[in-house]
Amino acid sequence: MRLQQVRARLLHREEGGRYVHLVFAMEEASWRILPGQFVQLQVRDAEQYDPFLDRPFSVFWTEPGRLGLLVLPRGRGTRWLVSRDPGTEVSLIGPLGQPWPRFPRVGLVGGGSGIAPVVHYLRTYPDTVAWVRLGFRGDIPAFLPKRIPASSPVEFWSETDAPGARRGRVTDAPLPLDDGVQILACGPPGMLTALKEILPSTRYYASFEEVMGCGFGICMGCLTPRAGGGHFRTCREGPLFRADQVDWTRLTQDVR
Amino acid sequence: MNTPDLSTTIGQVTLPNPLLTASGTFGYGHELLESFPVQRLGAVVSKGLTLRPREGNPRPRIAETRCGLLNSIGLENMGLEAYLHRVLPLLRERGVRVVLNVEGRSEEEFYALAEKVEAHQPEILALEVNVSCPNVEGGLWFGQDLGLLERLVRGMRARTRFPLWIKLTPSGVDVREEARAAEQGGADAVVVANTYPGMAVDVARRRFLLHRGMGGVSGPAIHPLTLYWVHEVVGAVGIPVIAVGGIHDFDSAVAYLLVGARAVQIGSALFVDPELPYRILARLPDYLRDQGFSSVSSLIGSLRLDRPATQRPQT
Numbered sequence: 001m002r003l004q005q006v007r008a009r010l011l012h013r014e015e016g017g018r019y020v021h022l023v024f025a026m027e028e029a030s031w032r033i034l035p036g037q038f039v040q041l042q043v044r045d046a047e048q049y050d051p052f053l054d055r056p057f058s059v060f061w062t063e064p065g066r067l068g069l070l071v072l073p074r075g076r077g078t079r080w081l082v083s084r085d086p087g088t089e090v091s092l093i094g095p096l097g098q099p100w101p102r103f104p105r106v107g108l109v110g111g112g113s114g115i116a117p118v119v120h121y122l123r124t125y126p127d128t129v130a131w132v133r134l135g136f137r138g139d140i141p142a143f144l145p146k147r148i149p150a151s152s153p154v155e156f157w158s159e160t161d162a163p164g165a166r167r168g169r170v171t172d173a174p175l176p177l178d179d180g181v182q183i184l185a186c187g188p189p190g191m192l193t194a195l196k197e198i199l200p201s202t203r204y205y206a207s208f209e210e211v212m213g214c215g216f217g218i219c220m221g222c223l224t225p226r227a228g229g230g231h232f233r234t235c236r237e238g239p240l241f242r243a244d245q246v247d248w249t250r251l252t253q254d255v256r
Numbered sequence: 257m258n259t260p261d262l263s264t265t266i267g268q269v270t271l272p273n274p275l276l277t278a279s280g281t282f283g284y285g286h287e288l289l290e291s292f293p294v295q296r297l298g299a300v301v302s303k304g305l306t307l308r309p310r311e312g313n314p315r316p317r318i319a320e321t322r323c324g325l326l327n328s329i330g331l332e333n334m335g336l337e338a339y340l341h342r343v344l345p346l347l348r349e350r351g352v353r354v355v356l357n358v359e360g361r362s363e364e365e366f367y368a369l370a371e372k373v374e375a376h377q378p379e380i381l382a383l384e385v386n387v388s389c390p391n392v393e394g395g396l397w398f399g400q401d402l403g404l405l406e407r408l409v410r411g412m413r414a415r416t417r418f419p420l421w422i423k424l425t426p427s428g429v430d431v432r433e434e435a436r437a438a439e440q441g442g443a444d445a446v447v448v449a450n451t452y453p454g455m456a457v458d459v460a461r462r463r464f465l466l467h468r469g470m471g472g473v474s475g476p477a478i479h480p481l482t483l484y485w486v487h488e489v490v491g492a493v494g495i496p497v498i499a500v501g502g503i504h505d506f507d508s509a510v511a512y513l514l515v516g517a518r519a520v521q522i523g524s525a526l527f528v529d530p531e532l533p534y535r536i537l538a539r540l541p542d543y544l545r546d547q548g549f550s551s552v553s554s555l556i557g558s559l560r561l562d563r564p565a566t567q568r569p570q571t
């Protein structure tokens with residue numbers, strides 16, 4: 001896949017719940033970024049060099065010349081990003097990572113900063129989606145339902161009392177596994193591990209958030225431990241892996 | 257004025273321009289062939305290669321620090337043999353000039369690497385010998401024991417005719433002394449320098465940020481430190497000096513040429529700005545013309561503390 005480094009200009013910013021929806025204009029209009037792919041975004045003024053590294057973000061939606069991200073502010077970089085005014089330009093590298101596979105029938109689970117790829121998948125392949133479960137801590141962002149096709153089989157869950165959501169975690173009620181459905185999930189490590197305990201590992205695919213140096217395979221900084229030894233480069237071979245291909249013990253042990 | 261000559265010579269090696277990628281910061285070299293005109297670079301330096309494949313260190317291997325990063329990759333690589341068979345042909349097919357970076361765990365391993373390269377006679381420009389990796393046991397040791405360093409270079413010199421570029425560590429002993437030892441041993445050039453040993457701590461969790469605790473610091477933060485050592489080493493040895501450390505824009509690259517580096521390598525900046533070397537390359541002719549130089553060679557070393565003041569800029 002040809003990778004490009006382009007200038008992205010912030011057009012629009014809207015807040016909802018703990019999230020910030022950012023819309024960028026990209027000079028390069030020919031991009032098609034598939035569900036599950038991500039971009040590396042500069043989170044500093046161009047000549048500041050601090051924070052030095054770009055940050056990985058899944059694509060929430062794309063249109064020719066436009067890109068939407070759903071950002072959960074966390075540390076220095078994400079906080080800088082969500083407080084930019086429209087007009088701000090940053091460097092963007094993409095498209096990165098392998099797209100999520102297109103299966104005949106899928107169940108989708110998203111939580112935390114893993115909501116974006118799930119919604120992108122649902123919007124791109126609506127006919128394949130049997131059900132979607134999205135987990136939040138706090139309110140459901142008001143802009144989110146507008147971004148989801150009408151009458152999609154989406155359930156919202158929240159760990160706090162939130163209007164329009166069931167109270168609890170996405171794993172609190174059984175997940176429908178009929179008709180050979182394949183489950184694709186993205187979210188915090190705790191959620192991915194909890195899903196691994198309850199899902200058949202050959203039908204469960206998890207997308208991992210791993211600290212990245214480059215995001216495109218040249219630093220060997222990111223890795224997902226491989227079942228049976230060795231590892232994958234998360235950014236290049238992933239970030240989505242089938243659960244039985246991952247060494248979950250090393251995955252959770254290594255983490256700082 | 258004619259188009260300035262961008263070429264540079266490092267011993268017997270002539271490069272069309274002085275911009276290289278740094279080892280370990282551009283993968284094996286073939287990953288971005290579809291994305292960037294890699295063949296336009298002076299050369300690509302391979303990821304550090306060892307005799308046998310290596311797994312590297314557990315994660316986290318990367319931690320961001322102020323204006324830079326810490327890495328402890330631990331020399332993960334596919335091994336020399338696999339590289340020569342699987343990657344080098346892809347690069348040569350596209351006309352990419354290649355420097356092989358190698359690292360051994362013992363003197364014997366370094367010699368075996370030299371012998372293997374000599375036996376294969378690969379299409380490479382030079383062997384860059386990493387005697388300075390902070391991320392494997394004993395990695396820094398060669399760079400810090402001058403007698404051993406000189407012997408190592410001599411031993412490799414005896415085993416291969418490929419140009420030997422010795423990549424030095426900026427930590428511990430005086431880098432000038434390291435460079436002299438490498439020169440004594442028969443090195444064709446020295447590469448100044450590798451990363452600086454460093455650490456970072458997560459205070460809230462009372463843990464080190466890297467799995468291994470320590471790693472190597474790179475990025476803009478180290479530029480002034482390495483610029484000093486490059487200036488000093490250029491004054492200390494007769495062999496060419498190649499600079500690497502913290503290049504992040506046009507000025508930080510050219511600064512190294514001014515103090516006497518015959519070529520520069522761009523490292524961590526490639527992670528966030530993979531187009532940087534091509535932008536520097538595109539701007540170099542105008543800069544040379546504006547400053548009244550007809551070639552990169554005449555620019556190299558034109559700003560030195562050990563030269564007559566007339567050649568120094570007016571302040």
Ligand SMILES: Cc1cc2nc3c(=O)[nH]c(=O)nc-3n(C[C@H](O)[C@H](O)[C@H](O)COP(=O)(O)OP(=O)(O)OC[C@H]3O[C@@H](n4cnc5c(N)ncnc54)[C@H](O)[C@@H]3O)c2cc1C
Binds near residue numbers: 057073074079113117
């Ligand atoms: C493939 C992928 C897709 C992602 N998609 C999204 C998304 O759509 N929306 C969203 O809000 N977030 C997403 N993230 C997480 C996002 O990259 C991190 O929240 C962000 O890097 C944190 O940066 P910071 O400076 O705010 O935090 P800091 O903690 O200050 O960052 C310090 C360093 O750690 C890294 N880091 C910290 N947390 C994470 C994390 N969870 N994952 C990876 N690196 C981390 C940073 O990149 C940086 O190098 C994604 C991560 C990955 C790997």
Ligand SMILES: Cc1cc2nc3c(=O)[nH]c(=O)nc-3n(C[C@H](O)[C@H](O)[C@H](O)COP(=O)(O)O)c2cc1C
Binds near residue numbers: 221
């Ligand atoms: C992720 C990473 C991996 C590296 N791997 C190697 C290596 O395998 N061999 C080597 O000689 N240097 C290696 N280096 C050091 C770089 O080649 C370079 O000397 C150093 O990073 C300083 O340059 P910079 O500040 O431009 O990055 C590595 C650096 C980084 C950041």
Ligand code: FES
Binds near residue numbers: 221
């Ligand atoms: S982040 Fe650099 S190789 Fe994956």
